[in-house]
Amino acid sequence: MTSETTLTSAVATSDPAANPDLATGINLQGLTKTFSLGRKSVQALAEVNLGTKRDSFISLLGPSGCGKSTILRIIAGLETPSTGEVLVNGMSAKEIQRAHEIGIAFQDSALLPWRTIEHNIRLPLEVAGIKADPKLISDLIDLVGLSGFEKAKPAQLSGGMRQRASIARCLAVQPTLMLLDEPFGALDDMTRQRMNLELQRIWTERPATTLMVTHGISEAVFLSDVVAVMSPRPGKIDQVVPIDLPRPRTPDLQRAPEFHAYVDQLSEILFGSHGGVDPHGEVSDGEVDAAEEQSA
Amino acid sequence: MTSETTLTSAVATSDPAANPDLATGINLQGLTKTFSLGRKSVQALAEVNLGTKRDSFISLLGPSGCGKSTILRIIAGLETPSTGEVLVNGMSAKEIQRAHEIGIAFQDSALLPWRTIEHNIRLPLEVAGIKADPKLISDLIDLVGLSGFEKAKPAQLSGGMRQRASIARCLAVQPTLMLLDEPFGALDDMTRQRMNLELQRIWTERPATTLMVTHGISEAVFLSDVVAVMSPRPGKIDQVVPIDLPRPRTPDLQRAPEFHAYVDQLSEILFGSHGGVDPHGEVSDGEVDAAEEQSA
Amino acid sequence: MTVSATSPGGLTERRLSWRSLGSLPPWVSGLIGTVLIIAAWWLVSAIFFGPEGAVPSPINVVQELFSDFGSQIYWKAVAATGGAALIGYLWGTLIGLLMAVIVLLLPWTEGVVTQLAVVCSCIPLTAIGPIVTLMTPAGSRGTSIFLAGISVIFTTVVGAILGFRAASQTQLDVISAYGGGRFKQLTKVRLIAALPAILAALKIGAPAAFLGAVLGEYFLSGVDSGVGIQLLAAQADNASVRLWALAITCGAIAGLAYLVIGLLGRLVAPWASGDADAQGVL
Amino acid sequence: GSSSSSSSPSATGSGGAGGSFGDIGVQLSWIKNIEFAGEYFATEKGYYKDAGFGTVNLLAGGGSTGAEEAVLSGKALVGLSSPSITAPQVAKGADLKIIGSTYQKNPFCLLSLEEKTPIKTVADLKGKKIGVQSGGNQTIFEGFLKANGLSPSDVTMVTTLYDLAPLYAGKYDAHMSYITNEPILAKAKGYTPVVLGLADNGLPFTAETFTVTGASIKSDRAKLKAFLKAEIQGWTDAVKDPAQSAKYAVDKFGADQKLNLAEQTAEATAQNGLVLTEDVNANGLFTMTDDLVANNIKALKAMGTEVTAEQLFDLSLIKEVYKENPDLITKFTIPTS
Amino acid sequence: MAAVTSTSVPAAAGSTSTNEWRYFITRSLKTLGAVLISGVILLILWHVIVSRSGVSSFIAKKPVDVWNYLTQDGVDGTAAAHRSNLLSLLWVTLGHAAIGFVFGVLASVVVSAIFVLVRPVEFMFMPIAMLLRTVPLLAMAPVIYVIFGNGLVTCALIGTIVVFFPLLVNVTLGLRSVSKQSADLVSVYGGNRFTVLRKVAVPTALPYFFAAMRIAVPGAITGAMLYEWLFTFEGMGAAVQSAKAQGDYAQIWAVTFTVTVVAIALYMVATFIESAVLAKWGPDAGKATGS
Numbered sequence A, B: 001m002t003s004e005t006t007l008t009s010a011v012a013t014s015d016p017a018a019n020p021d022l023a024t025g026i027n028l029q030g031l032t033k034t035f036s037l038g039r040k041s042v043q044a045l046a047e048v049n050l051g052t053k054r055d056s057f058i059s060l061l062g063p064s065g066c067g068k069s070t071i072l073r074i075i076a077g078l079e080t081p082s083t084g085e086v087l088v089n090g091m092s093a094k095e096i097q098r099a100h101e102i103g104i105a106f107q108d109s110a111l112l113p114w115r116t117i118e119h120n121i122r123l124p125l126e127v128a129g130i131k132a133d134p135k136l137i138s139d140l141i142d143l144v145g146l147s148g149f150e151k152a153k154p155a156q157l158s159g160g161m162r163q164r165a166s167i168a169r170c171l172a173v174q175p176t177l178m179l180l181d182e183p184f185g186a187l188d189d190m191t192r193q194r195m196n197l198e199l200q201r202i203w204t205e206r207p208a209t210t211l212m213v214t215h216g217i218s219e220a221v222f223l224s225d226v227v228a229v230m231s232p233r234p235g236k237i238d239q240v241v242p243i244d245l246p247r248p249r250t251p252d253l254q255r256a257p258e259f260h261a262y263v264d265q266l267s268e269i270l271f272g273s274h275g276g277v278d279p280h281g282e283v284s285d286g287e288v289d290a291a292e293e294q295s296a
Numbered sequence C: 001m002t003v004s005a006t007s008p009g010g011l012t013e014r015r016l017s018w019r020s021l022g023s024l025p026p027w028v029s030g031l032i033g034t035v036l037i038i039a040a041w042w043l044v045s046a047i048f049f050g051p052e053g054a055v056p057s058p059i060n061v062v063q064e065l066f067s068d069f070g071s072q073i074y075w076k077a078v079a080a081t082g083g084a085a086l087i088g089y090l091w092g093t094l095i096g097l098l099m100a101v102i103v104l105l106l107p108w109t110e111g112v113v114t115q116l117a118v119v120c121s122c123i124p125l126t127a128i129g130p131i132v133t134l135m136t137p138a139g140s141r142g143t144s145i146f147l148a149g150i151s152v153i154f155t156t157v158v159g160a161i162l163g164f165r166a167a168s169q170t171q172l173d174v175i176s177a178y179g180g181g182r183f184k185q186l187t188k189v190r191l192i193a194a195l196p197a198i199l200a201a202l203k204i205g206a207p208a209a210f211l212g213a214v215l216g217e218y219f220l221s222g223v224d225s226g227v228g229i230q231l232l233a234a235q236a237d238n239a240s241v242r243l244w245a246l247a248i249t250c251g252a253i254a255g256l257a258y259l260v261i262g263l264l265g266r267l268v269a270p271w272a273s274g275d276a277d278a279q280g281v282l
Numbered sequence D: 001g002s003s004s005s006s007s008s009p010s011a012t013g014s015g016g017a018g019g020s021f022g023d024i025g026v027q028l029s030w031i032k033n034i035e036f037a038g039e040y041f042a043t044e045k046g047y048y049k050d051a052g053f054g055t056v057n058l059l060a061g062g063g064s065t066g067a068e069e070a071v072l073s074g075k076a077l078v079g080l081s082s083p084s085i086t087a088p089q090v091a092k093g094a095d096l097k098i099i100g101s102t103y104q105k106n107p108f109c110l111l112s113l114e115e116k117t118p119i120k121t122v123a124d125l126k127g128k129k130i131g132v133q134s135g136g137n138q139t140i141f142e143g144f145l146k147a148n149g150l151s152p153s154d155v156t157m158v159t160t161l162y163d164l165a166p167l168y169a170g171k172y173d174a175h176m177s178y179i180t181n182e183p184i185l186a187k188a189k190g191y192t193p194v195v196l197g198l199a200d201n202g203l204p205f206t207a208e209t210f211t212v213t214g215a216s217i218k219s220d221r222a223k224l225k226a227f228l229k230a231e232i233q234g235w236t237d238a239v240k241d242p243a244q245s246a247k248y249a250v251d252k253f254g255a256d257q258k259l260n261l262a263e264q265t266a267e268a269t270a271q272n273g274l275v276l277t278e279d280v281n282a283n284g285l286f287t288m289t290d291d292l293v294a295n296n297i298k299a300l301k302a303m304g305t306e307v308t309a310e311q312l313f314d315l316s317l318i319k320e321v322y323k324e325n326p327d328l329i330t331k332f333t334i335p336t337s
Numbered sequence E: 001m002a003a004v005t006s007t008s009v010p011a012a013a014g015s016t017s018t019n020e021w022r023y024f025i026t027r028s029l030k031t032l033g034a035v036l037i038s039g040v041i042l043l044i045l046w047h048v049i050v051s052r053s054g055v056s057s058f059i060a061k062k063p064v065d066v067w068n069y070l071t072q073d074g075v076d077g078t079a080a081a082h083r084s085n086l087l088s089l090l091w092v093t094l095g096h097a098a099i100g101f102v103f104g105v106l107a108s109v110v111v112s113a114i115f116v117l118v119r120p121v122e123f124m125f126m127p128i129a130m131l132l133r134t135v136p137l138l139a140m141a142p143v144i145y146v147i148f149g150n151g152l153v154t155c156a157l158i159g160t161i162v163v164f165f166p167l168l169v170n171v172t173l174g175l176r177s178v179s180k181q182s183a184d185l186v187s188v189y190g191g192n193r194f195t196v197l198r199k200v201a202v203p204t205a206l207p208y209f210f211a212a213m214r215i216a217v218p219g220a221i222t223g224a225m226l227y228e229w230l231f232t233f234e235g236m237g238a239a240v241q242s243a244k245a246q247g248d249y250a251q252i253w254a255v256t257f258t259v260t261v262v263a264i265a266l267y268m269v270a271t272f273i274e275s276a277v278l279a280k281w282g283p284d285a286g287k288a289t290g291s
């Protein structure tokens, strides 16, 4: 197993306090979060330390309920941590909010039901007080394949279409911090693949410190500079795995052995060391392999 | 390519009118659905014909927005078709509703925000007027890995946890018709795998005519008696592929060449005949392969 | 649809008849209701009272109304009272909304503001009516306007505060994540999500405002024209037919206001589940 | 024609357009009907103007804002009221005085129906159910009982408004009424009204009195006298011509209320019975004899208010008016009831 | 099978009272504070407006005058007599208000449920509901008297009329605010409209219902006073009339003051009950989930 901090091309660290130069993008130090749940309380995050370089792309992997969305919401300034510090691009969550530099896509699309798709996508611009360029909006709608639905209300779209609209909305402000919570979860594979490529293109053209929560291991490898794997609740960063693959990454890359090695490594971390890495060394979302561990 | 109706072990047909014995479960004849969208109207379904045998498990695959959820909602009696006929297990949608025999999981969890998880899961029983067995409920909660969250409100759960609660709810009434709309979309792969196995176990023990909408090709193959692939909007059934694999299916099956053949066949239908079936014949969600078709 | 064809006959038929009742256009059911009510009124009048008794015959009342429609005096009175009601309504609504917005922007003021609003609704009008009259110039409709306004404030405040809370946390999160503050949350989400509840409050307010304006005329000094004045005169004259005609006039005006605001609501907040969309839900 | 019925807002301020006394407000005790016939004549015939006033705003009362309040708050120089209302306030220290009385006896009566339970005498009252308006009329009725040696427990008092429907429906046996108003309505409905007048049965106080502030008597004495003079002229005409009085009420001043001409004419005639007495013929309209004043004080005491004549009345102004204008005293034919 | 997502919830450290109670208590305390502040504001407003109005002090009383009326013996009786008089009037009025409140709330809840279940009924009878609310009771009182008499039936009727309409509109709106998805869910499981009403619409409508209840509390008192004024010689409603006839303005102001204070107190009680119930139901009762 590689030790992430010793790599020369390191872009991330699980000890940002000791490596401030690796925490110029996202910088989470000693983050914990406890929710109260009626009489009881739930510790969602147990001491999260994480740093990434500015304009790097990090993905968060981890079992359901481990606190991925919570980390993302804390970074977005939507939740205050119980303890710990958060800095992004050298700014606090509130500062970066106020600078209108966040793009965010929630796990559920969170579109405003009374606005048309077009107007939903334009919302961040309105909030930022930027005059919306109609061309930009229609390009974004095109990008996510919703042409013809500009005037539709969210209730009139399918689940996947809503999620795509929310991705378009995320890109509207051309953010310096992008937070994506399972943005492609509800998409079919073809659309998902296309969105992945588009996301990479956009991110390369206009770099932004990006954090993506996902369940797709190969998606994470394909897009990220670094992948952080979390352990189950109370969540903490289990390992930080830098993805040292050349950019721009093309679909072909996904057949390269290095790519598969990363996928396998991550599956192993996620599903345990004795987890069956695919013997053929082939692409795997961990889905099939992990099943071996289960007793019916 | 196999022609589905000629198989001896056929459990489904794309021409239910001609094969009434293959339409004792789901029976959709000449189904169309047009939504009005302000001034314009959107044809969501263009003539859907589909029949499955009673107590069979069918999965619907297809691109985002092709009308999968719409078919499911029509079968559930939540939407009236523009034209066409619907029968399930010989009953109309309304009748089967009234008989309290449907279990359903929506694309988003649709939990009632004011009810605890426990009470949300108990809801179908309350509606059916059945006295809820506390053991049953706690078993279901256990099954979906939500023990300890019985008294939590939906807002206090992660997206995946909410989805799991909604699956537990679906199973509460022990339905004869199960309708699952991307039930595992928000789950991490391990949980998803476990839920797949559990779903198969439950379905085997207490068979029900089941329709599942999914984006996961291998998931569809693993669980289904037959997989129907839909073409993009306006949706229609492109092909019906019976999955002739022995039951009970174990995780090992997912490594068998027959399994991979099915996955490849479905990928091909979904992503075009020139679509790159994985050369290693290995497991693929179609995700990586489809990428080849894309121009960056 | 053939779906129902397979179901047992009796059940289907009953459901169909319910359906057909449910699918009646609103104005038809409105008409049916009106006819039913008038029939009941007629019966009561004919059996227990004479055509000019305390409950006069609808025919006489309608005749009276028709003769009223040709009379300038009638329309002058309606315009005068309606005008005062409208001014009071606008003021009351404005003040109510302002109070609710204050609560929204400064949540700690909620208690104080709602208490002030409660005071508006529970001050005995009969006690303060004369005082207001004394504080406004003779001949002005100040008391009518005041009572109309004060009748609206409380419901508006309660409705608007309720409405401002209707936005879900996710919807608000979207705005804050994009750097919007409380104000943007207000303009982009809260105000809009609040519309259904606010409109409901405004709908309640309209009849209340008219009632307040009529009641005000019982206190006014130096005012000769108005529905309230005519009611007073009809009462002193024991003119039951006129009384009922005026009462129906009051109802009709309030109903019109209610309807117009309802339509307005459907126009500006078509997604609101309180309206047409929800017909399939409940 | 001078000022119209739709009065423009104005206070008692001086220096108005017409004459030296400027514009004033007069608070009426009810919405504009026949009850204020004299004021209509004074307006129409220019008596107010001749007396030196600009605009005299006849302020209709909605029935709930009292003349005392209007006068005390300065909205009106003069208010039309009744000792039964003015006296309690004077007793509580209000700076108010009555300077004349249009009605020589109060119009209150108990109206019952020959067809149901006629109440012709006080003796008939025992054990009956009487509909009384809450507030002022309640006080008056209780005073009436007391003045006749009855206790409140001898009758059942129930609340009512002005409408006679409950009486017709037999909900109670008698209805507290204005002799000029409800009996006429009952008759028009085809009933035979039976009237028991309060003024003739132990409660001889007056009504439609001119109420002003004590301060204005000191500061505006000439103005008040000028006002009284115009009022006398107006009422002299009104009493003589009930038909024209009703016309003014129905067609002009009360036009907004759709008054009934026949009914208003009947009321005007009945009203004359309250305005005109031998004493009035001798001393002039609005005057009060010492006897009448004493009767008022006695009646008020029965109603629970202890005031002296000096506290409540200042009849010096009306006396001076007649002394200065003896020709204003007119001999009317007194209607027989 | 072992649970995948770790074990159960970690036990809370020193978990004090429940979340719900904390919510309830903080809200109650806030309300009390608000009452004090608004009380002071109102007294100042009252004093300033009356002082500046120019209306004779004989009629327009200031807070001090009411205080004096309640605490100092004067020409028109002892303070103790004033207080006990007010108190007995108050009890009568509260009794009438309670009757009106109970009937009004019951009637409106039942009717709005019917409106929501059978929509055409709403179009049929909403006009009548509105007519009841718009026609001045002052004008129709004699008719009511003739038909219903002047007893408690009429008391209930007047209270109902005053309270009914705002409640009806709010509760109907609340019952209709059901999210389509939740309603779908229940109908799939075989629930009929009535089940949707019970399982989804009623909880959704709770915040609306309580808002309506808060509107109803002062409404019931107003209704009671109206009833007393128009149909009885009892309670505060009639007292205002007789005090007016007696020129007892101090009493009118004292009654006004008392009624207002009591209405606010009852409103607070309604707020407490609301927070207690809604806390149990969760602060999210009736709120939409997601988009």
Ligand SMILES: Nc1ncnc2c1ncn2[C@@H]1O[C@H](COP(=O)(O)OP(=O)(O)OP(=O)(O)O)[C@@H](O)[C@H]1O
Pocket (backbone or CB within 6 Å): A155, A156, A157, A158, A159, A160, A161, A186, A188, B035, B036, B037, B042, B043, B044, B062, B063, B064, B065, B066, B067, B068, B069, B070, B071, B107, B233
């Ligand atoms: N209520 C509605 N009003 C108008 N159009 C609708 C409505 N519901 C669905 N549609 C349209 O019908 C089409 C099919 O929608 P549906 O939800 O069935 O797609 P889907 O196959 O489930 O997609 P996904 O995989 O993204 O969930 C879409 O184009 C959508 O815009």
Ligand SMILES: Nc1ncnc2c1ncn2[C@@H]1O[C@H](COP(=O)(O)OP(=O)(O)OP(=O)(O)O)[C@@H](O)[C@H]1O
Pocket (backbone or CB within 6 Å): A035, A036, A037, A042, A043, A044, A062, A063, A064, A065, A066, A067, A068, A069, A070, A071, A107, A233, B155, B156, B157, B158, B159, B160, B161, B186, B188
């Ligand atoms: N508002 C809240 N109140 C109480 N508990 C909460 C709240 N929000 C989240 N939690 C708890 O925090 C834990 C982490 O939740 P989070 O949403 O971050 O998980 P996640 O990793 O995003 O899961 P998923 O992949 O299923 O979306 C969960 O156990 C959840 O129950």
Ligand SMILES: Cc1ncc(C[n+]2csc(CCO)c2C)c(N)n1
Pocket (backbone or CB within 6 Å): C236, D029, D030, D033, D034, D035, D133, D137, D162, D176, D177, D178, D180, D181, D182, D267
């Ligand atoms: C007891 C009693 N008090 C007042 C009125 C009201 N009212 C009706 S007509 C009128 C003027 C007299 O013609 C007045 C004052 C009444 N009817 N009966």
Ligand SMILES: [Mg+2]
Pocket (backbone or CB within 6 Å): A068, A069, A070, A107, A181, B158, B159, B160
């Ligand atoms: Mg999440």
Ligand SMILES: [Mg+2]
Pocket (backbone or CB within 6 Å): A158, A159, A160, B068, B069, B070, B107, B181
């Ligand atoms: Mg769908």
